[in-house]
Amino acid sequence: MNFPSWTLLGQSLLSGIFIGSLYGLLGLGLSLSWGMLRQINLAHFALAFLGAYLTFQLTSVVGMDPLMTLALILPCFFAFGVLMQWLFSRFAISPFNSLLVTFGITVIIESLIQWLWTADYRRMDSVYADMKFKVGTLYVPIPELFTLLIAILLSLSTWALLRYTDLGRALRASAEDGQIAAAFGVNEKKLALLLSGFSAAFAGVAGLCLALSYTLSPSQIYAWIGVVFAAVMIGGLGNPIGPLVAGIVIGVAEAITMALISPAWAPLVSFSLLIIVLLTRADKI
Amino acid sequence: MLEVERLEVRYGAATALWDVSIRIAAGELVCVVGPNGAGKTTLIDAIAGLNRISAGRLAMDGRDLNHLPGHLFCDQGIAIVPEGRRLFVAMSVLENLELGSFRPAARVARQASLERVLEIFPALKTRLAAPAGTLSGGQQQMVAIARALMAKPRLLLLDEPSLGLAPSIVLEMFRVIREINESGVAVLLVEQNVAMALEIAGRAYVLEEGRIISEGSPADLMNQPHIRRAYLGESG
Structure with a gap:
């Protein structure tokens, strides 16, 4: 093992934080729908990639600014999330079946992406792509920094909403005991639609961040599932801050492993962490 | 205020309540006693909108609640203290x-x-x-x-508020329930602690095997031999 230079280590640390914030951003919607609606929404990843491809299309072909694409994507995704929850509740889909159904949706979205954009790698050209600044000897890329800030902003505002508003209290009460929450006037079905809409819109935001910093291909959908699941479970289901914190821990652990040992060892770190958490706090999950 | 007429609640094939009719006037303290599994919780949950009713009529101030969504029951002035606190x-x-x-x-x-x-x-x-x-x-x-x-609430539903509590706390709970009632809130109390419930109630129903078998003032009920034997621990 060669000890790398401090600059390399610092740069690894930074890139670990950045990729970890994307794990957290992808995990936020997943954690909310898992913890509060008892749905394991695999389609969240496919939706994020669909968002990324739509951002790519609107930016590269139509010529919109990537950030402006959110104005179109967020309402559409919110509506998709609401529709999905409406169907789930209409057909009374159980937590386990939600896994199967959303896996089906994932495959459909993947095929759709492959049909529209082919299986070739796509990389979005935008004004932000090569923006970066230097702090000491370290480079800070703007798109990744944007991802980190967005992830922090969304996680904190979701936390504050759940903690300090009547709507948030109603959501938490509903997740604990829906029947009793309803007895005090909480309209569970309406809240579930709202939550699912927000969760899908979060996937849209994650999609924008994916498009800003990563090369896209349809099969990449599956590459993120394992590690984001680990972040969600370590962070605690339904906890809006947990996935971000756990995501950054995993991201940094992976990046340091890559720098110190070899890139091939990185997945071992995240899954070792997951196994340790599953063993030690299984009751919390 | 509250009218329950010929109420029936089924869970799948099993019927938990048959033909139950009770009334509660504004400001009353009414108690429903009965053994475990008689359907007391089913009755109170139905009045709170937690259970859908299969037949019969549920009305508050003459307004039909049968088809009201569960989350709107509390707007009618009904609040529940559920079994096991929840x-x-x-x-x-x-x-x-x-x-x-x-x-x-x-x-x-x-x-x-x-x-x-x-x-x-x-x-x-x-x-x-x-x-x-x-x-x-x-x-x-x-x-x-x-x-x-x-x-x-105008009607407070209490399901076994004394369950699992120390005797001194049970006394305190009953004192509070009476106080709440005296402030003008009607109370429907379901209790296994029959002696204490009858002591504070203005009127009582006896529910056995999903049916109301008896109704009256606490004094009337305490004079019935069946009640004395089954609920008040009197032998013979």
Whole structure:
């Protein structure tokens, strides 16, 4: 093992934080729908990639600014999330079946992406792509920094909403005991639609961040599932801050492993962490 | 105020309640006694909108509740203290109370309601920030009653409020229930602690195997040999 230079280590640390914030951003919607609606929404990843491809299309072909694409994507995704929850509740889909159904949706979205954009790698050209600044000897890329800030902003505002508003209290009460929450006037079905809409819109935001910093291909959908699941479970289901914190821990652990040992060892770190958490706090999950 | 006529509740193929009719006038304290599994909880849950009813009629001030969505029952002035308390244990005591006043009509009076329930249960004052699940059984029961009062009910449904509590706390609970009733809130109390329930009730029903078998003033019921034998521990 060669000890790398401090600059390399610092740069690894930074890139670990950045990729970890994307794990957290992808995990936020997943954690909310898992913890509060008892749905394991695999389609969240496919939706994020669909968002990324739509951002790519609107930016590269139509010529919109990537950030402006959110104005179109967020309402559409919110509506998709609401529709999905409406169907789930209409057909009374159980937590386990939600896994199967959303896996089906994932495959459909993947095929759709492959049909529209082919299986070739796509990389979005935008004004932000090569923006970066230097702090000491370290480079800070703007798109990744944007991802980190967005992830922090969304996680904190979701936390504050759940903690300090009547709507948030109603959501938490509903997740604990829906029947009793309803007895005090909480309209569970309406809240579930709202939550699912927000969760899908979060996937849209994650999609924008994916498009800003990563090369896209349809099969990449599956590459993120394992590690984001680990972040969600370590962070605690339904906890809006947990996935971000756990995501950054995993991201940094992976990046340091890559720098110190070899890139091939990185997945071992995240899954070792997951196994340790599953063993030690299984009751919390 | 509350009218329950020929109510029937089925769970799948099993019928939990048959032909149950009860009435509660404004400000009354009515008690339903009966053995375990008689359908007392099913009855109270149906009145709170937690269970769908299969047949019969449920009405509040002449307004039919049969087809009202469950989350709108509390707008009719009905609040429940469910069996086993069912607090939101991961949420703080204050948050549980705030949730009790979730509906707009109760929300505008939240601060006043909060002061009032803390007057009734001063022991909760210092525990407001604690997660509800960390409280003792007696305190949790207080939170459950306080949460229901936060909804500003005209009819308070209490399901086994004395279950699992120490005798001294049970006495205190019954004192509070009487006090709440005296402030003008009608109370429907379901209890296995028959002697104490009959002591504070103005009227009582006996529910056995999903049917009302007897109705009357506590004095009437206590004079019936069957009641004395089955519920008041009298031999012979």
